[in-house]
Amino acid sequence: MEDRPVEINELKAIVEGILFVSGDEGVTIKQLSDVLNQPEDVVKQLLTELTYDYEHPGRGLRLLKSDDFYHLTTKPEHTVYFKKMLESPHATRLSQAALEVLAIIAYKQPITRIEIEEIRGVSSSRPLQTLIARSLIEEVGRKETVGRPILFGTTKDFLTFFGLTSLSELPPLQEEFEIEELQDDADLYFERFQDVD
Secondary structure (H helix, E strand, O other), X not given: OOOOOOOHHHHHHHHHHHHHHHHHHOEOHHHHHHHHOOOHHHHHHHHHHHHHHHOOOOOOEEEEEEOOEEEEEEOHHHHHHHHHHHHOHHHOOOOHHHHHHHHHHHHHOOEEHHHHHHHHOOOOHHHHHXXXXXXXXXXXXXXXXXXXXXXXXXXXXXXXXXXXXXXXHOOOXXXXXXXXXXXXXXXXXXXXXOOOO
C-alpha cells in the first residue's frame, strides 16, 4: 500500500489527537515532526493554526507551551464549572482506575505516567487528570531521562483525605509482592474512604 498525501486539516486532527493522548507529558515539535513525517516548519504552522482555533470562544480547550513541550489544557475562565462538577454527588467516588493509579503513586512515588502504565498495562492519563483535579497528586519534578517526563507524588490533601500524618503510616507491603497484590491491598485500604465526604 502506497503512502498517500495527508491534507493539512487531517494533519491538524492527528496533532490534536496526539496532544490529547500525550496528557500531562506533552510533546515537542521534533516528536511531532518524527511521528507525522513532516518538516518542523510544517508542524510549527499546524500548532499555530491549532492555537488560533482554540482561541475561539466556542472551544473549551487551549494549547499551552511549557519549555519545549506542547500540552492541551482547559481554559482558566471555565474553572468554576470544573469545580462544580468535581463537587457534584456523582463525582464523590473515585473510579477503580483512579484508585489503582493513586495506590501505585502512593507506594512508588515519585513515578512517571509511563512507569504507572507499565505497572497497570493500560493508559492512565484520564485517572491522573482526575487525581490532579482532586488535589490528591501533584507534579513533584521531572525525571532526568529522555524527554524529562513529569514525576508524580501525593499531596498534603492526600494525607488529610486519608487521615494520615505522613506516608510512613500507609499499611506496609510485603517486600516481595506482585503488582496485582500491590493494587489489591492498596485498593482495599483506599476504598474504605470512598464514602467519606
